[in-house]
Amino acid sequence: xxxxxxxxxxxxxxxxxxxxxxxxxxxxxxxxxxxxxxxxxxxxxxxxxxxxxxxxxxxxxxxxxxxxxxxxxxxxxxxxxxxxxxxxxxxxxxxxxxxxxxxxxxxxxxxxxxxxxxxxxxxxxxxxxxxxxxxxxxxxxxxxxxxxxxxxxxxxxxxxxxxxxxxxxxxxxxxxxxxxxxxxxxxxxxxxxxxxxxxxxxxx
Numbered sequence: 001x002x003x004x005x006x007x008x009x010x011x012x013x014x015x016x017x018x019x020x021x022x023x024x025x026x027x028x029x030x031x032x033x034x035x036x037x038x039x040x041x042x043x044x045x046x047x048x049x050x051x052x053x054x055x056x057x058x059x060x061x062x063x064x065x066x067x068x069x070x071x072x073x074x075x076x077x078x079x080x081x082x083x084x085x086x087x088x089x090x091x092x093x094x095x096x097x098x099x100x101x102x103x104x105x106x107x108x109x110x111x112x113x114x115x116x117x118x119x120x121x122x123x124x125x126x127x128x129x130x131x132x133x134x135x136x137x138x139x140x141x142x143x144x145x146x147x148x149x150x151x152x153x154x155x156x157x158x159x160x161x162x163x164x165x166x167x168x169x170x171x172x173x174x175x176x177x178x179x180x181x182x183x184x185x186x187x188x189x190x191x192x193x194x195x196x197x198x199x200x201x202x203x204x
Contacts, residue, residue, distance in 0.1 A: 018179075019179040064088075065086060143168065156194065
């Protein structure tokens with residue numbers, strides 16, 4: 001969401017996913033992922049990630065992309081960034097390889113100690129003929145709405161995020177009991193922890 005300082009590096013981990021009905025309880029699916037990022041130049045960050053939970057189901061899922069700052073926050077005016085990225089998936093069971101482009105549009109507001117609140121629209125593209133998501137919705141564009149907050153410390157960031165996933169996908173008929181106050185998609189929650197490393201202070 002917020003570009004790193006030039007020369008800054010991070011590694012991070014995320015836990016969480018869509019809310020589902022599990023017996024009498026409502027719980028998030030415990031998806032996990034690892035990520036790394038580098039402040040390539042001012043207002044431009046490159047990043048990549050490995051979705052570790054999918055490996056348990058014999059699918060390799062990698063993502064890579066950039067976050068480009070378009071506007072810096074100033075008082076009540078939000079900062080604005082865009083994050084084009086690619087999701088690469090390989091299914092070991094059927095030797096199936098697919099690429100899913102995605103573009104995130106973000107607005108964020110900073111306050112004391114550079115903590116920030118953000119809202120974003122994630123735009124997942126599925127161009128694969130015959131995919132279930134395309135059959136259910138009749139379209140290749142699958143948006144998600146994100147709302148989160150990041151607490152910044154000198155060496156660590158902690159993020160809480162809520163997401164409305166599958167905004168255009170009907171909930172019925174679906175085997176998994178996804179929970180949403182609407183008749184489409186699912187509400188998801190996740191937490192993220194990031195370790196930050198030094199950057200070139202002469203450039204900042």
